[in-house]
Amino acid sequence: MKHPKQEQNPANSIPDQTEGAGGAGEGLIQPVGYTPKSQAQHTRYPFKTWQVALLAIAVCIAGVLWFLFTAKSVRLVFNPAVTEIEVSGGIALELGGVYLLREGDWQVHAELEGYYPVNEDFSVTGTRSQTHSFQFAPLPGRVTFTSKPDGAAVEIATDSGPKPLGLTPTAELLVEAGEQSIRMTRERYQPLIMDVEIQGRDQSQQVTAELLPNWADVALASQPAGAEIFVDGESTGSFTPASVEIMAGEHEIRIKAPGHKSHRQRILVAAMESIALPEVQLTQADGIIAIASSPRGAGVTLNGRFQGETPLELAVKSGTRYRLQAFKAGFAPQEQRVSVASGAEQSVRFDLRRLTGDLVVIADPPEAELFIDGKSRGKANQTVTLPTLSHRIEIKLDGYAGYDAEITPRNGLTQELKVRLLTREEARIAALKPEIKTPQGHELVLLRPRSFSSGASRREPGRRANETIRDVAMRRLFYIARHEVTNLQFRAFAAGHDSGKFEDRTLNDDDQPVVGISWEEAALYCNWLSKQNNLPPFYRTDLGKVVGIVPSATGYRLPTEAEWAWSIRQNGGDATRFPWGDSLPPPDRHGNYADRSASHLVGRVIFGYNDNHIVAAPVGTYPPNALGIYDLSGNVAEWVNDFYEIPSGEPVSDPLGPSSADYHVIRGSGWMNGTISDLRVSFRDYGSDGRKDLGFRIARFAEPS
Numbered sequence: 259m260k261h262p263k264q265e266q267n268p269a270n271s272i273p274d275q276t277e278g279a280g281g282a283g284e285g286l287i288q289p290v291g292y293t294p295k296s297q298a299q300h301t302r303y304p305f306k307t308w309q310v311a312l313l314a315i316a317v318c319i320a321g322v323l324w325f326l327f328t329a330k331s332v333r334l335v336f337n338p339a340v341t342e343i344e345v346s347g348g349i350a351l352e353l354g355g356v357y358l359l360r361e362g363d364w365q366v367h368a369e370l371e372g373y374y375p376v377n378e379d380f381s382v383t384g385t386r387s388q389t390h391s392f393q394f395a396p397l398p399g400r401v402t403f404t405s406k407p408d409g410a411a412v413e414i415a416t417d418s419g420p421k422p423l424g425l426t427p428t429a430e431l432l433v434e435a436g437e438q439s440i441r442m443t444r445e446r447y448q449p450l451i452m453d454v455e456i457q458g459r460d461q462s463q464q465v466t467a468e469l470l471p472n473w474a475d476v477a478l479a480s481q482p483a484g485a486e487i488f489v490d491g492e493s494t495g496s497f498t499p500a501s502v503e504i505m506a507g508e509h510e511i512r513i514k515a516p517g518h519k520s521h522r523q524r525i526l527v528a529a530m531e532s533i534a535l536p537e538v539q540l541t542q543a544d545g546i547i548a549i550a551s552s553p554r555g556a557g558v559t560l561n562g563r564f565q566g567e568t569p570l571e572l573a574v575k576s577g578t579r580y581r582l583q584a585f586k587a588g589f590a591p592q593e594q595r596v597s598v599a600s601g602a603e604q605s606v607r608f609d610l611r612r613l614t615g616d617l618v619v620i621a622d623p624p625e626a627e628l629f630i631d632g633k634s635r636g637k638a639n640q641t642v643t644l645p646t647l648s649h650r651i652e653i654k655l656d657g658y659a660g661y662d663a664e665i666t667p668r669n670g671l672t673q674e675l676k677v678r679l680l681t682r683e684e685a686r687i688a689a690l691k692p693e694i695k696t697p698q699g700h701e702l703v704l705l706r707p708r709s710f711s712s713g714a715s716r717r718e719p720g721r722r723a724n725e726t727i728r729d730v731a732m733r734r735l736f737y738i739a740r741h742e743v744t745n746l747q748f749r750a751f752a753a754g755h756d757s758g759k760f761e762d763r764t765l766n767d768d769d770q771p772v773v774g775i776s777w778e779e780a781a782l783y784c785n786w787l788s789k790q791n792n793l794p795p796f797y798r799t800d801l802g803k804v805v806g807i808v809p810s811a812t813g814y815r816l817p818t819e820a821e822w823a824w825s826i827r828q829n830g831g832d833a834t835r836f837p838w839g840d841s842l843p844p845p846d847r848h849g850n851y852a853d854r855s856a857s858h859l860v861g862r863v864i865f866g867y868n869d870n871h872i873v874a875a876p877v878g879t880y881p882p883n884a885l886g887i888y889d890l891s892g893n894v895a896e897w898v899n900d901f902y903e904i905p906s907g908e909p910v911s912d913p914l915g916p917s918s919a920d921y922h923v924i925r926g927s928g929w930m931n932g933t934i935s936d937l938r939v940s941f942r943d944y945g946s947d948g949r950k951d952l953g954f955r956i957a958r959f960a961e962p963s
Contacts (some may be wrong), residue, residue, distance in 0.1 A: 278358045282857060296646065325349065329358035331387040336376070338394055340368045345474065370394050372459030395459035395783070396435035403428045405442055406468045410450075415439035422943065440465065446505065448472040448529055450701040454874035471853030474527050475502045477534040485515035485540060491554075491569055498538075511535075517601055519543040519573035543573035545598030549582065551608040556586040557832070576600035584608035588645040590669075619653070622678045626655040638677070653677050659685030690960050694737060696791055698747055701740045703886055704960060708731035708823045713905070713940055718835065720935035724942050726903045730820050731911040734958035737815055738825060741877040741888050742771035742896065742955045751786045752779070759952050760873050761859055769876035771894045771953040777922040777946060778804050780816060780954040787956065788813030796958070807899075810963040816899040817957040819942075820913050822925050826890040826939050829883045837939055838885065843867040844937075849892025850875045853934030863932040874929055874951070894928040894953040902944035921946050928952070 265816075305313075309530065333356050334343060347364035347911055350357055359382045368376045373394035380390045403412045405426040412428060412646055413420040420441065423431055435458020442450045447469040454465050477486055479499040487494045487502055490509050494502050498513060506529040516518045518540040530571055548954035549558055551568040558565045558572075561581050561697060565572055576598050585591040598604045621638035629639040630654035638653045644667045653661040658679040667673060680688060692704050713727035718805040723906060744766035749755055757773045775783075781804045785795040796815035798806040807815075817825070826837055838844050843864050846850065852863045856872045871879070882888045900915025900923045915923070924943040927936045928951035935941060945952075 266404065274813060287487075288297060298563070325351075325360070326358065327358050327962050328447060329621055330382050330385065332357045332359045333387075333389045334366060334684065335389055335391045336370075337391070337393060338370060340370045340394070341483070343368045349619055366390075366392065368394075371743065372397055374459070378759070390856045397458040397460045398432040398434050399456045399458040400460065400462045401433045401456060402430050404464065404466045405441075405444070406466075406892060407444070407447075410442040410444040410467075413443075415607045417443070419430040433458075435459065440467075442467050442469060444469055446472055448506075450921045452653045469887055470530065472529045473503045473505050474499045474530055476511075476525070477532070477742065478506045479535075480513050480515065480521070480540055482515055482518070482540060485513040485518070485521075485538075488512040500746060513538055513540065514571070514605070515540050517542060517734070519546070519548075520571045521936070527837045540575070544600055545576040546603040547572045547574055547596060548599060548603060548605045549581070549584070549603070549608070551584050551586075551610060551925045553586065553589075553610065556584040556589070556608060556610060559583045559585075574679060575596055577604070582606060584610065586610055588647040594650045613644050613669040615646055615669055616672040617642050617651075617665065618665055618672060618674045619651075619908075620674065620676045621653050621661075622657075626653050626677075628653055628929055636756065637639055641672075652673065653679065655679055657681065657711065686961070691737065693702070696787065698750060698787065698790065699958060700743075700747065702785075702956070702958070703740060704735060704737055704739035705821075705825065706735050707821070710824055710827065712823045714835075718938070718940075720933070720938055721940070722935060722942065725940045726905045726907055728905055728907050729909040730824070730913065731909065732820060732824060734912050734963065736817075736957055737960055738887060738957040739955040740882065740886060742894060742953045743780075744769055745772045745875055748772040748775070748783060751783045757949070763859075763873040765874055769875070771877055771889070773874065773950055773953050774896055774948040775953075777816075777897050778947050779948070784814040784816060784956055793958070806917075807914065812962055814956045816897055816954055818914055819898045819913075819923050819925060820910075821957060822890070822896070822898050823939070825885060825887055826883070826926070828885050832904070835938055842937070849880045849889065850929045851892050851927060851937065852930055858931065860930050860932065864937075871929065874953075889941075891937075892927055892929070894951050895926045895931075895949075897952065897954040898923050898925050916937060926953060943946050 281358065295582060330350070334345070336343075344367040345359070345364060346367070347358060348360055348362065350359055361382050361384055363379060363381050365379050366376065373396050376392050377724070378392060402427050403423065410426045412423040412426060413437070414423055414433065424441070433456050435456050437457050438454050440452050440454050446917050448471070450467050450469055452467060457463050463692070483496045483498050487496045487498065487500060489502070489504055490510060491512070496502050504527050506527050508524060511523045511525055512520055519540045519542075519805075521540060523535070525533065525535070531909070549568055549570045549572065554568055556568045558568060558570050559582070560572060560574075563820060577600065579597040581590060581593065581595050581596055583593045589612055590611060592608045594606055594608070597605055598607055618641045619638050620629070624639050626638040628635045628640065630642065630644070631650050646667050646669050648664050648666045651663050651665050659682050661677045661679060665673070665675065690704055694702050709729065709731045711727055712726040712730050714721045715727065744767055745755070745757055755772065755775070757770065759765060781797045782799070782802075783797065785797050788795045791814070793813040794808065794811040796808055796811045796813040797804045798808060829837055836844070838841070839959050840849050843866055847869055850871050851867065851868050852860045853867045853869045854863055855868060855870070856863075857863045859872065869880070869892075876895070879887045880889065880892065900913070901917070901919035902921040902923045903916050903919060921944040924945055925941070927941065931937060931950040
């Protein structure tokens with residue numbers, strides 16, 4: 259009998275092991291299937307297919323919205339316009355000619371017939387809307403050049419010089435598009451230069467030019483007729499009367515008839531302007547001596563009187579014996595004696611013997627090269643035989659400064675030339691004298707400045723707002739005058755100048771510094787001094803006015819403000835407050851300032867200081883600074899080169915100041931100054947007109963820039 263629960267749930271029943279052993283199969287454990295609940299749950303998906311699709315669409319829409327929100331509106335403009343454009347570098351969306359591009363680097367490619375393709379990079383910035391422009395460059399044009407007449411040489415101007423293109427008519431040539439300068443030349447014709455607009459774009463184009471003659475017809479006649487016509491010593495093959503084509507320029511005409519003295523005449527011929535010369539009356543000669551020489555151009559004397567240069571004809575009396583001499587530099591003179599029969603012509607020729615001398619060249623380093631009159635003669639160490647003329651001798655070697663001299667050998671003698679080439683740095687230093695002196699009495703010292711800080715700290719007592727601190731790099735060597743320009747020196751330039759008086763005290767003695775002059779007068783004096791000393795002027799002028807500077811020039815000028823500021827700080831150390839140190843008063847007789855003796859003339863004086871001069875003292879009265887320069891501090895304030903500005907704090911290198919302004923800088927104190935502010939090394943003033951306490955000194959660069 260079965261258990262009732264087994265009948266109700268047979269698939270999940272477990273045999274009851276407590277039942278009796280008499281039932282079949284009783285007591286056996288049977289395996290059954292079992293699925294964990296958790297595993298069954300994991301096999302089921304939480305989203306339906308339509309939900310996943312909807313999510314993907316939402317992500318795409320979000321991505322598009324993000325791109326549209328972050329992309330910039332970029333218009334790409336081409337000249338000439340083009341329709342097909344390729345943009346690479348990321349996602350690029352084009353809408354009605356405007357591209358949506360994200361910020362970053364991009365590349366564009368476009369092509370247009372007749373032009374070079376455009377392949378350029380551009381950057382999209384953070385600006386919402388932006389435009390980038392691109393220019394198509396036209397391809398070269400196919401150009402043929404012709405001329406009337408043919409056979410003209412054609413050149414085109416390039417950055418590296420004229421480039422020959424051949425003779426007209428030329429083959430079809432590739433020429434860059436745009437305006438080109440073309441030059442055509444042909445013998446006996448005037449050169450022609452023309453600006454031609456080349457169409458380019460691989461199109462054919464013909465350029466034609468008509469060349470103008472470079473000669474004129476010259477009509478000549480003589481009495482008697484039939485005289486042979488020579489131009490510059492060469493026979494034309496024509497006989498008077500005749501019209502001869504003669505090239506433009508100055509020429510010598512000679513008309514020669516047998517038994518007559520030759521007629522010589524110099525004429526100036528203008529192209530295409532015909533000339534009819536007056537008829538020449540030839541003088542019958544008793545005798546003629548025709549003189550030639552080798553080489554041509556020898557001077558000729560007849561009985562000691564100079565007659566001209568060979569080839570030459572002389573009309574002489576017959577039956578008289580004459581002494582002829584021919585001479586030419588570098589040749590031995592020769593002499594001949596000659597007489598001519600009546601109505602005859604006697605030919606005389608001089609073959610001049612060249613005079614030479616030997617030159618022994620010894621050079622170090624031995625691999626140096628020798629040049630004579632611009633032509634290489636090989637290694638420098640050699641003996642050369644040269645005509646007894648002046649020769650330019652050069653010895654060169656890469657990495658060394660060359661040697662250059664003019665040498666005239668002596669006939670039959672041997673000269674020796676020993677040369678040691680200097681390296682460029684050695685030559686540079688050797689060429690710079692530590693001190694120079696002008697014929698006008700200016701003494702200048704060579705200075706090799708170093709970098710320094712100009713201006714003054716905001717905390718420094720007496721500091722003015724225009725004394726900005728900045729680092730100044732000084733690389734160019736310069737000369738600066740030991741003394742200020744005196745009245746005597748300035749009056750050599752402007753004879754009528756009078757520095758005048760202050761109260762009843764003269765400022766016009768010869769050895770006092772010149773005062774009462776404007777900045778421009780000081781600059782013009784510098785240019786005048788440069789001219790006196792054969793130096794290139796530093797200041798550019800127009801109608802007597804200074805209009806600019808030439809920074810590379812080594813002519814005289816006013817010191818730059820940086821040079822002046824560096825120089826005054828050199829007093830055994832970099833003084834940053836006063837030229838003598840950091841405290842007042844100055845040492846005894848340090849310089850000419852507003853001392854107690856000037857108290858009745860000026861408002862503020864240095865208490866307890868006496869320099870024994872009420873107004874300007876003779877230059878050099880007081881001791882120089884450590885550089886040997888006098889009166890940078892005291893005596894008179896000084897004009898400097900620079901236009902006035904309040905400088906920024908940015909570092910500068912060899913500054914020359916701004917290019918223009920209303921005023922120029924004035925540096926230094928003078929006999930009127932006695933305040934803390936005025937006496938400091940960084941004190942800066944400005945102006946344009948002269949003052950009774952304002953002068954200047956000169957300077958110049960040691961080398962071109």
